[in-house]
Amino acid sequence: MDTKATSGHKIVHPFSGMITCGSCGKNMTRKTVSKGKNKYIYYACSTSKKNGCYSPSMLREDSLINMVTQKVKERIIKIEQLELIDNRSNYSNFCGNTLSLRILDLDGKIRKLSQFKSNLYDSFAQGIITAGDFKDLQGLYEKEISILEDKRLSLIPTLQDQTEDVSDYFSWKDVFLQYLNMTKLDRPAVAKMIQGIRVISKEEIVVDFAYQHEYETATQYTEWGCKNG
Ligand SMILES: [Zn+2]
Numbered sequence: 113m114d115t116k117a118t119s120g121h122k123i124v125h126p127f128s129g130m131i132t133c134g135s136c137g138k139n140m141t142r143k144t145v146s147k148g149k150n151k152y153i154y155y156a157c158s159t160s161k162k163n164g165c166y167s168p169s170m171l172r173e174d175s176l177i178n179m180v181t182q183k184v185k186e187r188i189i190k191i192e193q194l195e196l197i198d199n200r201s202n203y204s205n206f207c208g209n210t211l212s213l214r215i216l217d218l219d220g221k222i223r224k225l226s227q228f229k230s231n232l233y234d235s236f237a238q239g240i241i242t243a244g245d246f247k248d249l250q251g252l253y254e255k256e257i258s259i260l261e262d263k264r265l266s267l268i269p270t271l272q273d274q275t276e277d278v279s280d281y282f283s284w285k286d287v288f289l290q291y292l293n294m295t296k297l298d299r300p301a302v303a304k305m306i307q308g309i310r311v312i313s314k315e316e317i318v319v320d321f322a323y324q325h326e327y328e329t330a331t332q333y334t335e336w337g338c339k340n341g
Contacts, residue, residue, distance in 0.1 A: 126302045127176070127309060133157035134312035136165035142173070155311065169311040176309075176317070181297045183319045184305060187327075191288045194330050211267060216332065218264045222257055229253040282330070284323040 131140040140155040153173040159165035229250060236246040287304050294301060308320040321327065 124299050126297055126299045127155075127180070128299075130302070130306060131155050131176070131309050131311060133159065133165060133169045134310040134316075134318065135167040135169060137310075138165070140169065140311060157311075169313065171311060171314045175314070176311070177297065179317050180302075180306070180309060180319060183317070184291070184294075184297060184301075187305075187319075187321055188288045188292055188294075190331075191285050191327070192292060194285070194334050212333070213329065215264060215267050218260050218267075222260050222264070225253050225257050225260070229257070284326045285330075287323065 125142060128142075129139070131142075132138060133140055136157060136159045138157060138159050141158050143154045143156055145152045145154060154170055155173060155176060156170040157165055157168035159168060161168060232241070232246055232249055232253070235241045236243065241249070291301055291305070305322055306319060307322055307324075310318040310320070312318060
């Protein structure tokens with residue numbers, strides 16, 4: 113009988129301390145179950161229904177590894193694509209500062225208000241609002257839009273003046289890109305890229321990635337860059 117694997121050595125499993133139950137939010141425990149000659153490793157929610165877990169999750173470790181690996185690969189590919197787009201449109205200076213985020217935010221608000229404004233006439237024509245309301249609301253939207261547009265215009269010269277060094281801004285991507293050709297997810301890779309994993313069911317997990325905010329911002333900028341760059 114081979115007992116070497118279980119004696120003495122402290123093995124840190126790739127997901128140690130990272131797996132939580134999607135239903136109750138508590139940590140899931142790693143368990144080994146023997147069935148005849150075979151051993152199966154499971155992660156299971158340790159809270160029972162009686163103790164407040166609506167639907168205690170349980171799934172096999174090998175299937176968890178497959179799902180996490182798949183999600184990590186997808187994320188790395190998306191980040192690689194962001195990188196390619198960044199290089200192509202060369203707008204990384206624009207991306208590098210928070211000012212551009214404010215301008216982007218104003219753009220969105222202006223677009224939304226303009227949309228509201230253009231829907232007003234339809235509402236009036238369909239008898240949903242009165243002529244008086246139509247006039248009042250139209251004035252209100254126009255005023256708000258012009259305030260936002262002034263604000264936007266006042267920010268642009270400041271943006272052009274900024275010579276912020278943005279070389280560090282994208283360095284987080286390398287954390288992921290170094291695993292581009294990864295075949296097996298080990299503990300160091302997991303620790304660098306993942307903050308937590310929530311198990312929703314045997315088929316569904318949610319991976320909370322590191323640098324999520326940076327990723328979302330970069331995605332937003334990239335979309336902006338594609339449309340306007
Ligand atoms: Zn639970």
